[in-house]
Amino acid sequence: MxxxxxxxxxxxxxxxxxxxxxxxxxxxxxxxxxxxxxxxxxxxxxxxxxxxxxxxxxxxxxxxxxxxxxxxxxxxxxxxxxxxxxxxxxxxxxxxxxxxxxxxxxxxxxxLAWNHKLIQIRRHSTEIELQSELVKLSSSFQISAEGSLRQKLFSVTDSKKDELSDLLWEIFCPETQSEFLQRTQPxxxxxxxxxxxxxxxxxxxxxxxxxxxxxxxxxxxxxxxxxxxxxxxxxxxxxxxxxxxxxxxxxxxxxxxxxxxxxxxxxxxxxxxxxxxxxxxxxxxxxxxxxxxxxxxxxxxxxxxxxxxxxxx
Ligand SMILES: [Zn+2]
The missing domain is CATH 3.20.20.370 (Glycoside hydrolase/deacetylase)
Known part of the structure; x- marks a missing residue:
């Protein structure tokens, strides 16, 4: 002490x-x-x-x-x-x-809650790859064009956060969310x-x-x-x-x-x-x-x- x-x-x-x-x-x-x-x-x-x-x-x-x-x-x-x-x-x-x-x-x-999904998505993608996906998805999810990657992700409205993170998971993560949960039991x-x-x-x-x-x-x-x-x-x-x-x-x-x-x-x-x-x-x-x-x-x-x-x- x-x-x-x-x-x-x-x-x-x-x-x-x-x-x-x-x-x-x-x-x-x-x-x-x-x-x-x-x-x-x-x-x-x-x-x-x-x-x-x-x-x-x-x-x-x-x-x-x-x-x-x-x-x-x-x-x-x-x-x-x-x-x-x-x-x-x-x-x-x-x-x-x-x-x-x-x-x-x-x-x-x-x-998984969306914050935990994002951690895995970021582990399996580069910042450039993620930024480029966010640009493609920006109009459907009203993603802010300004700020850091974190600020952009957190600009999504609460009601859309799981839909966005599920989509990004599909794009970047090698196994499904249930397979991940089954395997790691976090x-x-x-x-x-x-x-x-x-x-x-x-x-x-x-x-x-x-x-x-x-x-x-x-x-x-x-x-x-x-x-x-x-x-x-x-x-x-x-x-x-x-x-x-x-x-x-x-x-x-x-x-x-x-x-x-x-x-x-x-x-x-x-x-x-x-x-x-x-x-x-x-x-x-x-x-x-x-x-x-x-x-x-x-x-x-x-x-x-x-x-x-x-x-x-
Ligand atoms: Zn917490």
């Missing part, structure tokens, strides 16, 4: 929420961002040594602002299989609960979800299709959450009343309390954590990433969140 000697006073009473996607040495071809298992273990143990107590999001929300202990939650997005194969062992060893934000359509490896299976649940993990929402909520209408947002809840009900006893915005892209902050109320959620989570966040029973909570080689730097934990708080004043 680089900041062991520092006073952690600014963090007291401000519940921290960490998140990651993939853990371990394998699976990078499916999801390039990730954290090594040794890094995760070191991070969790480091927080425990500093006096942080790990608790589930449900418990943290109930207690928010009511005590001054150092508390923290470990969460993961997209429901990748490494949560079972690797993280569960670490969680059991250290006695920490997990909160997993899962994508409705991907449960039990039934389908997401948690029904049995793995059951085992995680039996070992204290809670499951929460990450939308049905990994949608960008900054670009959806209110009815589309609500539909994404309700479908996600219905899909989850097939696999687990009781979804946890939390939702993590895919890509961390929040909808208008004014809409968040209404969205949470209408979808029977306690809070929605973004990833622009500021010192002072997550203290009261607010409908918007924020998280800190535990990946991209940026694990637990002083900047991540104190400096950047403090700067965000000062800017917001």
């Amino acid at each position: 680089p900041f062991k000697a520092l006073s952690l006073f600014p963090l007291k009473g401000s519940h921290l929420v960490l998140y990651y996607h993939r853990v371990g040495e394998s699976g990078a071809e499916f999801y390039p961002d990730g954290i090594q298992s040794a890094e995760l273990l070191q991070a969790v143990q480091g927080f425990q040594e500093l006096g942080f107590r790990f608790c589930s999001l449900s418990e943290a929300y109930q207690k928010a602002g009511s005590d001054r202990e150092l508390s923290i939650s470990l969460t993961s997005d997209d429901g990748l299989a490494s949560n079972h194969d690797i993280v569960l062992l670490i969680a059991k060893k250290l006695g920490i609960p997990l909160t997993l934000f899962v994508i409705g359509k991907c449960l039990d490896n039934q389908a 997401f948690l299976s029904a049995a793995q979800m059951q085992d995680l649940q039996d070992n204290g993990a809670e499951f929460a929402l990450h939308s049905c299709s990994h949608a960008d909520f900054s670009r959806l209408s209110y009815p589309q947002m609500l539909a994404e959450l309700k479908h996600n809840q219905a899909d989850l009900a097939d696999y687990i006893r009781q979804p946890s009343p939390f939702f993590a915005f895919p890509y961390g892209r929040e909808c208008s902050r004014k809409l968040i309390p209404k969205l949470c109320h209408d979808a029977k959620l306690k809070a929605a989570l973004g990833f622009r954590f500021r010192i002072s966040d997550n203290r009261r029973q607010s409908a918007l909570w924020q998280r800190i990433p535990l990946e991209n080689g940026d694990v637990l730097s002083l900047e991540q934990l104190l400096l950047r969140p403090t700067a965000r708080l000062l800017r917001a004043r």
Whole structure:
């Protein structure tokens, strides 16, 4: 821990929420961002040594602002299989609960969400090839002519994103999506979800299709959450009343309390954590990433969140 000697006073009473996607040495071809298992273990143990107590999001929300202990939650997005194969062992060893934000359509490896399709499409194509296909498809999908490849791909409306990614998959990828899913099993299976649940993990929402909520209408947002809840009900006893915005892209902050109320959620989570966040029973909570080689730097934990708080004043 680089900041062991520092006073952690600014963090007291401000519940921290960490998140990651993939853990371990394998699976990078499916999801390039990730954290090594040794890094995760070191991070969790480091927080425990500093006096942080790990608790589930449900418990943290109930207690928010009511005590001054150092508390923290470990969460993961997209429901990748490494949560079972690797993280569960670490969680059991250290006695920490997990909160997993899962994508409705991907449960039990039934389908790929469009962000995962794009990763495979980009692995099997060059930027020039992809750009040239986007030019051909631009009028049918209203693809922006300006910006980077990513900006062009993300310019497609939400309702067309799967159609576009399916088309590009057909053009560039060597096997069908079901063959790919069958072979690689990237997401948690029904049995793995059951085992995680039996070992204290809670499951929460990450939308049905990994949608960008900054670009959806209110009815589309609500539909994404309700479908996600219905899909989850097939696999687990009781979804946890939390939702993590895919890509961390929040909808208008004014809409968040209404969205949470209408979808029977306690809070929605973004990833622009500021010192002072997550203290009261607010409908918007924020998280800190535990990946991209940026694990637990002083900047991540104190400096950047403090700067965000000062800017917001
Ligand atoms: Zn995600």
